[in-house]
Structures are given as C-alpha cells and as structure tokens.
Amino acid sequence: MAGVSWRDSVPEESANDLETLLGSGIGTAREHLEQHGGFLPFALTVLNDGEVRLLMVAPDTSDAVDSTTPTAETASEAEFDADAMLNDLTELLRQNREECRAAALVCDITLPEEGSDAIHVAAEHKDGSVFAALLPYRPRPGSQWEFGDLTADTNKAVVWVG
Numbered sequence: 001m002a003g004v005s006w007r008d009s010v011p012e013e014s015a016n017d018l019e020t021l022l023g024s025g026i027g028t029a030r031e032h033l034e035q036h037g038g039f040l041p042f043a044l045t046v047l048n049d050g051e052v053r054l055l056m057v058a059p060d061t062s063d064a065v066d067s068t069t070p071t072a073e074t075a076s077e078a079e080f081d082a083d084a085m086l087n088d089l090t091e092l093l094r095q096n097r098e099e100c101r102a103a104a105l106v107c108d109i110t111l112p113e114e115g116s117d118a119i120h121v122a123a124e125h126k127d128g129s130v131f132a133a134l135l136p137y138r139p140r141p142g143s144q145w146e147f148g149d150l151t152a153d154t155n156k157a158v159v160w161v162g
Contacts, residue, residue, distance in 0.1 A: 021104035025121035
C-alpha cells in the first residue's frame with residue numbers, strides 16, 4: 001500500500017515518543033562524534049511523565065589494554081566490548097521498564113557494504129511499537145564528518161518482552 005508510513009500503524013503518542021528517542025539518539029551520537037571522534041553505546045528513555053533521560057554504563061576495559069606494554073595503538077585506542085555494554089544497558093532498561101513508556105538503544109555499527117560506520121537507534125514503546133533507523137557516516141579531512149541519509153532499519157523488542 002503506497003503512501004502508508006510506519007507512523008500510521010502506531011498510536012500517535014507512541015509515534016511521538018519513538019521519534020523523540022530517534023532524534024535525541026541521533027543528535028547525542030552526532031555531538032559525541034563531532035566533539036570526541038566517537039561514542040560509546042548508550043540508552044534513552046521516555047519516562048511515564050514524558051521526561052527524556054540518558055542512560056550510560058561504563059565499559060569494562062580490564063582485559064582490553066595491557067598497561068605493562070604500552071604501544072601507540074593501545075595508548076590511542078581504548079578497547080571495549082560494545083556488545084557487553086549493550087547487554088548491560090538492555091538489562092538496566094528491563095529492570096526499570098515500569099518507570100518508562102519508551103526506550104532506545106543507540107550504538108555505532110559498521111556497514112561493510114557501504115564502507116562506512118553508522119549511528120544505529122533501536123527504539124521501542126511499551127505498547128509493542130518498534131522503530132529503528134541508521135545514519136551512515138564517515139570521516140572527512142580536517143576532523144569533519146560526512147553523514148549519509150537516515151534510513152529505516154529492522155528492529156525487535158528487547159525491553160518489553162516476556
């Protein structure tokens with residue numbers, strides 16, 4: 001059916017919450033990219049009263065860098081397990097889901113077929129509505145970033161399950 005958007009298939013409040021999370025997630029990730037050259041996974045929630053909150057977890061870098069043998073690579077790039085951080089964030093969201101009406105996980109992914117990375121935002125509402133999008137990006141000379149087009153992606157609920 002041409003002309004029907006995902007927005008038409010979900011309640012208005014849910015669509016507004018998911019769009020808020022998408023916009024906030026993309027904006028926060030872009031800001032971190034532009035200021036710090038990267039970003040760690042994070043989560044956003046829309047509380048039951050409508051307030052938007054940012055949630056972060058600290059990366060476990062205990063096994064990532066051997067401090068007894070510093071090299072240029074380990075000194076400049078701290079390693080971390082993004083999947084473990086996303087699992088921790090998902091668990092935190094599940095534990096606190098009664099206080100929220102919507103949540104999103106935001107992470108950096110690689111798009112090998114595009115030759116770029118992307119900001120990925122996977123949002124869900126307590127009513128079962130889901131929406132995800134990605135924004136490809138690549139570095140440009142002079143510490144600048146080139147961003148591609150925002151596109152929809154697939155998503156499944158991970159917070160309001162079972």
